[in-house]
Amino acid sequence: MQGDLSLIRKMKQGDDMAFDQFVRKYYEKILRYCHYHCADREEAQDLTQETFVRFFTKLSAYHYRGKTLNYLYTIAGNLCRDYYKKERELPILEPDSMPEGLLERLSDGNQIEAVLDQMVVEQVLKQLPEKLREIVVLYYFKGLKLTEISDILQIGLPLVKYRMKQAKSRLEELLRKERAD
Numbered sequence: 001m002q003g004d005l006s007l008i009r010k011m012k013q014g015d016d017m018a019f020d021q022f023v024r025k026y027y028e029k030i031l032r033y034c035h036y037h038c039a040d041r042e043e044a045q046d047l048t049q050e051t052f053v054r055f056f057t058k059l060s061a062y063h064y065r066g067k068t069l070n071y072l073y074t075i076a077g078n079l080c081r082d083y084y085k086k087e088r089e090l091p092i093l094e095p096d097s098m099p100e101g102l103l104e105r106l107s108d109g110n111q112i113e114a115v116l117d118q119m120v121v122e123q124v125l126k127q128l129p130e131k132l133r134e135i136v137v138l139y140y141f142k143g144l145k146l147t148e149i150s151d152i153l154q155i156g157l158p159l160v161k162y163r164m165k166q167a168k169s170r171l172e173e174l175l176r177k178e179r180a181d
Contacts, residue, residue: 004068011059023052026069030076036137037080047083051076073142073152077134124174132167135160 007025010018030051035044054075055062062071125133138149146164150157 004066005064008059008062008064008068011056019056026072027052029069030072033073033076033137033142034080036141038083043083047076047079050079054079067148067151070148070151073138073144074154077152081130124171124178127174128167128170132163132170135163136167136171139164 004022007018007022011022027048031044031048034047034051035041038044038047051072055072125136128136134153135149138144138152139146144152146160147157150160153160
């Protein structure tokens with residue numbers, strides 16, 4: 001795989017192979033990100049395709065700064081927020097996006113317990129406000145750094161840290177309630 005700078009230069013020159021390589025390089029990551037935000041796999045695919053369409057539409061004005069994936073996440077995030085205004089459901093988590101420990105339980109044969117844990121996680125995430133949920137998904141499920149989240153959401157790092165603290169606090173409170181019930 002070529003580096004992003006080289007691919008972007010070739011795409012700006014109209015190289016179809018470069019477009020294909022670029023999409024193959026990032027498609028799965030953007031698809032998983034979109035699928036976190038909408039339960040319908042086909043809708044997630046549509047949002048992913050729209051992300052690339054928007055990127056390519058503005059390609060001539062794009063200036064490479066070494067964070068192409070973050071820029072794609074920003075576009076996808078905006079599209080997902082628009083989708084979210086219509087649909088307020090979180091998807092069932094796929095095996096490669098499950099929280100730590102959950103996948104190990106599946107492999108240990110505790111499938112019922114793992115499914116129940118997944119359902120609890122989904123219920124708790126649904127109860128978080130969208131702004132907090134977005135940070136939790138990007139940090140814990142996508143493994144992004146707080147500074148990268150700041151770039152993607154186009155908000156200051158202190159606000160990201162504040163929202164992360166709020167999200168952790170709310171998650172702890174909600175999980176305690178779930179366990180008490």
